[in-house]
Amino acid sequence: MFKFLILKLIINYIQNFLNRSGSYVFFATIISRLLSLIASWVALQFIDNNALGVVLFSYNIILFILPISGLGLPQSLIRFSALNKNEEDRNNIFLYVLKNGLFSSIGIILLIISISFFIPFQFEKAQTYMIFLSFLIVPSFLFEIVRAQLRLNHDNKNFAYSELLHSIIFVLLITFLTYFLDETGYIITLLVTPLLASLFFIKKLKIKVKQIKKLPELNFNFWKYGFFASLSNVVTQLLFVIDILLIGYLIKDAEMVTNYRYISLIPFSLLFLPRVFINTDFVTFTEKIYDKNYIREYIKSYMLLFLIVSIVLIIISYFFGSFILSLLDDRFILYTSTFFIMMIGVSGIFIFRGLFGNLLSSIGKANVNYYISLIALLLNVISNYYLIPKYGIKGAAITSAVLMWFTGILSLISFKIFYKKALLKVE
Template sequence: MQLIKKYILNFLGRSGSYVFGATIFARLFSFIASLVALKLIDNTELGVVLFAYNIIVFLIPISGFGLHQSLIRYGALLKLKKEKNGLFIYVLKKGILASLIIITLIICASFFIKFKFEGTQLYVIVLSFIILPSFIFEVIRAQFRLQHNNKFFAYTEFSNSTILLLSVFVLSYFFKEIGYTIALLITPLITSFLFIKKLNIDFSSQFKIPFKTTSFWKYGFFTSLSNVVTQLLFVIDILLIGYLQEDAEMITNYRYISLIPFSLLFLPRVFIATDFVAFTEKIYDKVYIYNYVKSYMLFFFLISILIILVSYFFSETILTILDDSFIPFADTFFILMLGIVGIYIFRGLYGNLLSSIGKAEINYYIASVALVLNLISNYYLIPKYGIKGAAITTSILMWFTGVISMIWFWYLYKKMLLKKLG
């Protein structure tokens, strides 16, 4: 218990309570925003918007070709504030151009895809513009973390979710599914505008990155690809349900049944977001890393037991919060909760540790293998078991990717330490 106590105290010492509180509010507001959309918009129309949105969601991590990911890892290795700020300017300028290129490619590609649901192409085109403000928003948040200013990092999360809730309510009420689409688009744009000045960056300063440019871009690219494929592992269920069952209402059902399990992924993300810069700065300190891993895994093992017990005994009660019509899918809900535990104990930790040692490509390879397995499994299980089949596939792969990440990290980390000593 001393390990857990020390782990929590260190987390709080890095303003983790602010990140935790803001994330709780963000998930709550996002959840309420989803409920508002569900109540104000016809299920079938909402299903079409969600189908298009999920196409864009899995591309958002590649915004800016992943340079915001390079900013976090390489920025943590820089010592001077001037250097960190210079790297921010470089990433912002290059990333905006890269994001515009990605948006153009998505729009062009949409004209060559035959969508099953009417209106999908229009929503894909409109929602593709989320990529630019989302990139700017993530770069700003990354810079706050590099400044060890987790309070403002937390404020960005809280503000973004508040703006999302208000805009979804107002715009969905007056403009239905079109309003909901616009709300998703403008939220990161408004939040970015509010916080960029808080960084106190001199944009006229000159800076040359002290790293190999190819290595810098390669790291961000592979990290973004890994995040895209990982995101696709969550999104692919929605896409395949729509493709194999051709029922927009089933898309909505699965989207909302998975809402609570996927929302619970915020907890490991909170700890990792708070600690990533700290353990990257100390990545060569073997004792520190070993103690961090032991503390993290013990803490989330205990949390996982609690989550499993609650979801097992109260699945139907929890689903009634969404709508009584979701009660028949209680088994699907519990299966997804079992999968979340694999992320809690393994994947959330070791995936980020692999990135911390500069091995982002390993995350990409693991996620790519999982994606292939996902497609194969879902093509068999969805026609046979419906959305429960999608849940079974997702849960198994959550455990698979976590355990494989752990094995690869320890192998590469020990190899890295031996190389440093040699």
């Protein structure tokens, strides 16, 4: 009987996911991740390892800043529009975010360029790459708000197609441009791809351009929520790239940066699995966030599904880790144990962090996500300063794996506390 109830929960959860065009998001994301792996392989073939390591080093600096593009207004757009049922108001919120987000993004780019002159880069050309890559903030912001509006319109089909088109453009450009321009082609590809994808899909939003009307929700709290949500994403993103930055700083070997980047590529790419479900369902469960029965059932179904998925992936990585790494390059087989440790780590995100971090955002507690990520970041730096010199890139993997579980469980505890308080206010 108990097994039947578990099976029923999972089947109902998947069925609801499919009813919201989740299958489109799922398959588009899988294809996009495969194309991303292909693009990474292409870059590895056409670009010298040391040169690629320097580009990746600079790119990872920009990567952890990208979530703050537009000062987090894309995050505010999703939550506040989801809570607003008026179509005209949603249109107005989008225009407000577009205008103010563009100005904010340009300001961030200027700040990055200014700060770059005071950073003691240990790799030649790292500053130049960082300056050029900082311009990625504007096209990334545009792409994010276009995709956010598609989700708000419950148009998950076009949301899925937007990611697929982005990946196709990326693979085509990186193949052509890196062949002729080496690492310069890689940088141009990163800059141009989100812009082209945004221009194609923005017309599908059917936004009516008009004078922006001041709505009650377009206030300090609107900016505050987005700012903390973006800070949380920045720190979370930094948790993924801090290992690469510290490996480059402590070991001072660009090739080891490349090795760790590619060993962690598959585990981190698999994070698309919980993200697919959350991206498909976020607007829906935000609209129903104060329906405690709905949220309780959603949590049970999600956790059961991803517990099973995590167990399967851990078993596969244990028995077939060497073979999987050999598909990228035979020299990566030396780091099979590091790969397995990373797979255990991402299971903590599968089961806990991906779900409860987003539920905290749904109830307006993006600041709690920020504080959790900040604590994890501090622990990451302290731990890596000890483990990387002693164990190399395996030390970085151990730190990341432990913190993925730590932040997930802390998110669960935090959500339970703040959700009870939020329900009391509503009741």
